[in-house]
Amino acid sequence: MSSVPVLIRLLASSVSVANRAGKIVRDVMSKGELGIVEKGKDDYQTEADRSAQRCIIASLSAQYPKINIIGEEDGNQIQDSNEYLVMDSDQEILAINCPESLKGVEEKDIVVWVDPLDGTAEYTQGALMLKRDSWEHWKSLLSHPFISMKWYLSLLQSNYGFLEHVTVLIGISVNERPVAGVIHQPYYKNVVGSDKIIGRTIWGLQEVGVGGFTLAPPPDSLVITTTRSHSNAIVENALQVMNAQQILRVGGAGYKVLQLLEGKASIYVFASPGCKKWDTCGPEAILSAAGGKLTDILGNHYKYGASESRPNKTGVLAAVYEDLHSYALSRIPQELKDELAK
Numbered sequence: 001m002s003s004v005p006v007l008i009r010l011l012a013s014s015v016s017v018a019n020r021a022g023k024i025v026r027d028v029m030s031k032g033e034l035g036i037v038e039k040g041k042d043d044y045q046t047e048a049d050r051s052a053q054r055c056i057i058a059s060l061s062a063q064y065p066k067i068n069i070i071g072e073e074d075g076n077q078i079q080d081s082n083e084y085l086v087m088d089s090d091q092e093i094l095a096i097n098c099p100e101s102l103k104g105v106e107e108k109d110i111v112v113w114v115d116p117l118d119g120t121a122e123y124t125q126g127a128l129m130l131k132r133d134s135w136e137h138w139k140s141l142l143s144h145p146f147i148s149m150k151w152y153l154s155l156l157q158s159n160y161g162f163l164e165h166v167t168v169l170i171g172i173s174v175n176e177r178p179v180a181g182v183i184h185q186p187y188y189k190n191v192v193g194s195d196k197i198i199g200r201t202i203w204g205l206q207e208v209g210v211g212g213f214t215l216a217p218p219p220d221s222l223v224i225t226t227t228r229s230h231s232n233a234i235v236e237n238a239l240q241v242m243n244a245q246q247i248l249r250v251g252g253a254g255y256k257v258l259q260l261l262e263g264k265a266s267i268y269v270f271a272s273p274g275c276k277k278w279d280t281c282g283p284e285a286i287l288s289a290a291g292g293k294l295t296d297i298l299g300n301h302y303k304y305g306a307s308e309s310r311p312n313k314t315g316v317l318a319a320v321y322e323d324l325h326s327y328a329l330s331r332i333p334q335e336l337k338d339e340l341a342k
């Protein structure tokens, strides 16, 4: 076991712990007590964000004490409880042949960025639907004098779908660059034979490739994926200049990169400082392992060293093909770049 290079062991542990974190996310939702805390404008934290982060950080730091692990949520890193410790490792990942360039990486060279729940806005909005799932409740809402049939149906349809946008993100960086990552989707539904399976885990490793899903080419027409809960005038301006056939507005950085990987969207455009290093490290690692590119709106790569500032101040621009990324970059007006870089 110890002959397996630390980077491979860490990725194998990250896959296992992300699965467990996804179960925590679902369990908090089923219990119905979300414990929502407002951190800032349009910025929330729930019990699922806190518990999933405790699980990931406690488990990884117990096994890799010298790695620098940085999580989105504050104040819950140190816990005595062993309740959340996950010491399993994904066997498929453990069997991977480590690329020569990563064999010599030591714990002290690694920075891990953890987003225990990406898409918190969508998670809390999805809860609205699940919590009140009794038919009696929905029937009484329908007869309410101020609720129209149209509003009622759109609420019913949309809120369930939001939960699919939720992901757990673990990004592994070495020398400031993301080299491996995990995106776990706790509410992904799949049917295999007669079994219904909930949740899936996508991984990527530099020079090796990606797994846990089927990589697909981008759509024939230009489809943008972007924020649905953190828009503003500059974000909209950057979308308009792309000349796209379709704009998909979905939650979470992880989910949007998944849409690129699965051929549902051609480019991810977000001209705003809202995303942080833990939002992009894992997704960027997977996207680049698949041959794609994630940068800021100016076309520069973010750095993932432990001392880097957390916000991705100059936005996100990503695609699974280099030429799509270059096209998108060429459409962004200089004034918009200047405005974000200010």
Ligand SMILES: Nc1ncnc2c1ncn2[C@@H]1O[C@H](COP(=O)(O)O)[C@@H](O)[C@H]1OP(=O)(O)O
Binding pocket: 041, 042, 043, 044, 072, 115, 117, 118, 119, 120, 121, 226, 227, 228, 229, 230, 231, 250, 251, 252, 253, 270, 273, 274, 275, 276, 279
């Ligand atoms: N203004 C913002 N404030 C807080 N978090 C943001 C903001 N904008 C983006 N994010 C984070 O980036 C992710 C992707 O953004 P969006 O869904 O708007 O495209 C969000 O799910 C959220 O991560 P998180 O849910 O982990 O807090």
Ligand SMILES: [Mg+2]
Binding pocket: 043, 044, 045, 072, 120
């Ligand atoms: Mg958050």
Ligand SMILES: [Mg+2]
Binding pocket: 115, 117, 118, 119, 253, 278, 279
């Ligand atoms: Mg996030």
Ligand SMILES: [Mg+2]
Binding pocket: 049, 072, 115, 116, 117, 118, 119, 120
């Ligand atoms: Mg988060």
